[in-house]
Amino acid sequence: MQRVIEGHRRFHAEVFPARKQQFHLLRDSQAPEFLFITCAVSRIVPDMILGTGPGDLFISRNAGNVVPVNAPEGDGVTATIEYAVEVLKVSHAILCGHSDCGALKAAVNTKALETLPKAKRWLKHVEAAFQHRQPLNPEDGDGAELASLIRGNVIAQLANLKAQPAVAWAMQQGTLAVHGWYYDILSGRIERYDEKLRRFVPLLG
Numbered sequence: 001m002q003r004v005i006e007g008h009r010r011f012h013a014e015v016f017p018a019r020k021q022q023f024h025l026l027r028d029s030q031a032p033e034f035l036f037i038t039c040a041v042s043r044i045v046p047d048m049i050l051g052t053g054p055g056d057l058f059i060s061r062n063a064g065n066v067v068p069v070n071a072p073e074g075d076g077v078t079a080t081i082e083y084a085v086e087v088l089k090v091s092h093a094i095l096c097g098h099s100d101c102g103a104l105k106a107a108v109n110t111k112a113l114e115t116l117p118k119a120k121r122w123l124k125h126v127e128a129a130f131q132h133r134q135p136l137n138p139e140d141g142d143g144a145e146l147a148s149l150i151r152g153n154v155i156a157q158l159a160n161l162k163a164q165p166a167v168a169w170a171m172q173q174g175t176l177a178v179h180g181w182y183y184d185i186l187s188g189r190i191e192r193y194d195e196k197l198r199r200f201v202p203l204l205g
């Protein structure tokens with residue numbers, strides 16, 4: 001605990017004063033350009049991998065970067081999406097999965113979920129990934145099977161994201177673009193799903 005208290009001490013003494021003006025601009029409002037939906041995993045630090053900062057990303061995180069199927073009662077994820085699109089009017093919604101994702105590992109080895117009833121229930125949302133498995137990529141080494149499923153999950157969740165009424169409407173109006181990404185922890189590289197080619201390609205071309 002001491003580590004994070006000391007971290008905050010440094011932030012308050014050094015970082016905050018240097019960026020005071022930026023934080024003051026954000027005091028009463030925000031206008032993020034991006035909705036970023038990703039896994040709860042500690043190994044993705046969005047602002048670090050994207051070079052963004054305060055006020056840039058509106059973030060929703062959960063195990064498996066899930067977007068539940070559209071349903072009238074909604075939930076925390078879809079309520080966040082609705083707010084980001086309808087009120088904040090983000091221009092881009094990015095759904096980002098990652099290599100070695102425990103949520104997809106658990107979907108393969110459901111035994112691991114026997115003592116975790118809530119996680120087990122939540123991860124039913126990733127089962128659609130099995131229908132969208134991607135071709136094996138030799139660069140993924142031993143993790144190729146899992147990586148193909150994780151990429152499949154990005155495609156499955158992307159479809160759920162597009163089916164959210166607020167998202168569908170904004171896309172139709174041309175005010176929102178939706179993106180599916182795969183972040184590789186080992187190389188630090190991002191791939192994007194190319195809807196026309198129907199495969200993942202490097203984000204950096």
Ligand SMILES: [Zn+2]
Nearest residue numbers: 039041101102
């Ligand atoms: Zn994950």
